[in-house]
Amino acid sequence: MQALASDAEAAWAAALTYGDLPRDIRETWLDALDADVPTLGVPPVAIYAPLLGVEGDEELRLRIVRAMGPLEGDCPWRAWLGETSAAAPDDRSACTIVLVRSLYLHFVELLICRVGSGDELHSVTHEPLSDGRSFTDGAEIDGAPYGGGTLRHVPLDDAVEVLAHAIVAHRRQGHPVPDVMTKFVDLFTFRG
Template sequence: MTERRDPSSVDLAQESAPGAAAQEAAAQVRPVPSGALLDPRILAAWREWLAALATDAEAAIAAAHVYGELGPEARDAWLDVLAEDAPKLQVPAVAIYAPLLSVESDAARRARIEVALEAGERTPRPTGGVALRGVTVGGDRVVALVTPLYLRFVRVLWCRYLPEDGITWARHDPLVRAEEAPSPGLLLDGAHLEATPMKLVIEELCHAILAQRRKGAELPPSLQLCADLFDAHLEGDPLP
């Protein structure tokens, strides 16, 4: 059984490659400024490919591959064009930006993508999900909350906390293949994670968040990205 101490996202640029056709299509429609003088067919192909991200898992994986191979200036240009084109498309922000966030390591660009994700979310997220929870020797809770995104992708919120004391660390994996999501038996920070009712874990996390605020400490950005989890009503009962 593998010990996992520092949860990190599944690297879609390194794991199983997308189909050759999807990756070739992605490479052929690298973004260019919409206002530039270019063949309208190229611009149409770029926007058609963006629209495909909402329904085609191979296109999403290809986007991660192509973006991951770009240099800093090209990545900035990609985000510039998305800022202009994404609002014009009927495509969920998560479908456009989550593949990029999954392979981006630069703090400034990650922050920019996260802002776009939050601002551009137009549709409610799918309901449901799985909570995995373990308890360390010292009593800390370590959890993985797996919630569906779209197609066969999920997001994972990893967290270590004490309900009465606050959050030790948190990590958000924005785009993970469902078949590669954490499962019961995973060893994290010395604790075996087991399936636990989602409501119990969310309630504990809410208490930890309140404890964190009482101490005057900031919440990890990863928790802020998953705020919808704490706004939800589980089994008909409002969360504290």
């Protein structure tokens, strides 16, 4: 089980297996983790974070969040914003918002949102467990260069404001908000 704390592929495979199980079996899995994790000598977030990415049941999600304990640092989210080089589906220019949440060691959670020139959402991609070491100057995420290119690091509040406007514009056009966004409602709470 300790390999789950250091091997992203093993952690993601376990999470996918967990996500495919019936609810009662997922509860049993969490019961077993509650007993085993304190004996492993690794931070609980290393074991529970991948499960959080696949758990859709709100009661079980809350249980996992409690079991993870506090994350390192005051604000585990970092944000990037920029123009994409890839055309949006309707050939209008698009903005890309990349939110990166530090989980444990080099593991991160990604939320990548493409916004059209009319401020509506074009796509939302959620990667619950990714290798944060891939974030270097010149790397590409969703068609936008990271770091030294057109995608630039911005304060989290600035990126969340752009995303909030995109969600409102998306809803005004009669489109439903992508389900994955419900997992990130905490980003939109007042932090002033």
